[in-house]
Amino acid sequence: MRVGIDYRPVTAAPYSGIARQVLALEQALLAAGQEVVRFSMAPAAHPHRQLACCPEQAVPAQGLHRPRARLAFELGFLPGALRREGIGLYIATANSGLPLRRPQSLKRQVLLLHDVFQLTLPGRHASRLRGAVYAAMDRFLIGHAVRGADAIWTPSRFSANEAARLFAGAGARTSVLPNAVSPLAVPDAASDPLLPARYWLVVGTREPRKNIPFLLQSWQLLREQGRALPALVLVGDPADVPVELGKLPGLHWRSGLTDAQLSRLYHDAERLWHPATAEGFGLPVIEALRCGTPVAVATGSALDEITPAQALRFDPLDPASLQQALIAALPGRLAEEKPEALQAAAGVFGVAPYQQRVAQLLQELQR
Template identity: 50%
Template sequence: MRIALDYRPVTVAPSSGIARQVKALEQALRTLDDTEVVVFSEAPLDHPQRATALCPTWASPLEGLQRPQVRLRFERGFLPRTIREQRIDLYIATANMGLPLGHKPAGTRYVLVLHDLFQLTHRNFHRSRLKALAYRLIDAASIAWSVWRADQVWCPSQFSCSEAARLFPWARAKFRVLNNLVPSFTEAAQPLPDGVPSRYWLLVGTREPRKNMRFFLQQWQACRAKDANVPDLVLVGHASDVPAPLGELAGLHWYSGLSDGQLQALYGHAACLWQPSYAEGFGLPVVEALSVGTRVAVARGSALDEVAPPSAPRFDPHNPEQLQTVMLSLAASDTPVDPEPQHAWARRFAEPAYRRHLDTLLKGLNR
């Protein structure tokens, strides 16, 4: 079987969460017997991706691959013809949309990987309201088209499946759960970045409004005023992701552009990983923290209910009193966490389980 993967997320942002899942899916597919994996992408003419991926002959701007006109040319002018020429049995679109526009070759199956639908259901980060509205309308049409064209739609959590069925009830029978793969860190942990305090809480990912950072930082600030034991915060993101007064609070330490080894070190030394999002399609940092034995505390609702163990402290993402109660309780506790239950829970999302589930989905497609 020849399987083609949409590799554009890896080309654009190879360290992003979606790109990491695309690479994990590629590696899992390459281990299957009687399977050949081909990757499709687009890139500038001098980009190294062209050495390993099938790309259009035309140059594509790396910083503009998500623009509608660029996507349209790739999905209409390149994909249908190339899928036929390459005799692809299964084409997998990997970033919420992107299935080919045009006639579907006989015998070819399409799968859509639908990470979440927050670009339709929540306010995303855009510099202008007009741009936000335009992208919402375009994304709604693109996602609906891909859901309609797909033979199956793979979602990383039951929450995401339920949201997809709510928005596209006519496609309910297509949705399947394929939890994200969270492999063990392959690099050895590196030294902590400069300036990291000896005791800290950690947050990973701060950009989108649904990450709930304004609310979280306000409650953390209030708790610091009540109890000096509340630790500093280390945030993987940018201070510009939150309003200026909050991003500049004393006790905040912002980092970006970290290697996997540095991120692993931050997870491993943190007293707790916090995930205050009111909407998550999976929650990769939660499982990554658990995989190194670190305690996690998460907001109730969305996919965080599935990916965090029952023992994890939880709070309403809109209730300041609840969050402050959990913060003050954890700040007062110096009891070490037994890492083995954390490791055991994280193994639910490791390679053996992921590959078994993927194999089941592929066999279902071939029936």
């Protein structure tokens, strides 16, 4: 059976978390002996025009998510392309993306549903009108995909439960496929000379659910009270937080990092903090653990599932809980978390277990 996968996330943002999961899925399908056909949109000279089935019309990579382009692809191009390519199984890889007209030749269609935050939480948009348009589009396209999928694969039980809560009948078709976390790049030989010797790390600041102001406020308060909390390094954009918080003494912002530079930050950090109020998986947590770096995570979402039992935890809505965790994370207050144990805990999310799980889910589809 020829398997088609939605390759648009890789074309649009090849280094994003979703794109990395699409690439992992592609390799897992190939390892399982499947013939894989990629479907995407791309600019005129983009190399994916040689790698994937694309409509003739060129589309800027940064415009693949726009409503007109998405509808043209999923309604106008994809149904016929799937039929012409003889695709028996099609996998939509970015919360939606199944053909709006399912061709009769398509025996199975699967939705890779990373999370449902587009439906349950506010996002960041340039204007209220733009936000309303994208919200309406997400409701329609995600709803169509969830209802039309023969199987739904989510990276966590948390996301599976949320899908079942929002869509009647989705629970019976949903299976957990934990994300694949590949080994990080070899870290840069030298640490960033502009960073202090001791620091805590935060990776990802854009969405409001990342809850970064909550962390910064408690961190600042304790430092003002004389607590010797380390500096914070945030991989993100200062514009993601209020101006007065983005310029606090002891904050160091980084963006546009290479894989080797990010790996260096993970290895050098005393601890990774992940204060999100909602998370469908939590890739930075596993990446930190892969480096042997301890983590401190918010409770109440998929972070509960992926972190080892001994991980430091706090309530993402309770400042007192976070402040207690910040103090507890200071040297000498917790039992030593050995790097080998942390790396072993992250190993269950490696490439080999992921490929085994994909092969199992494919067998279930065939049955």
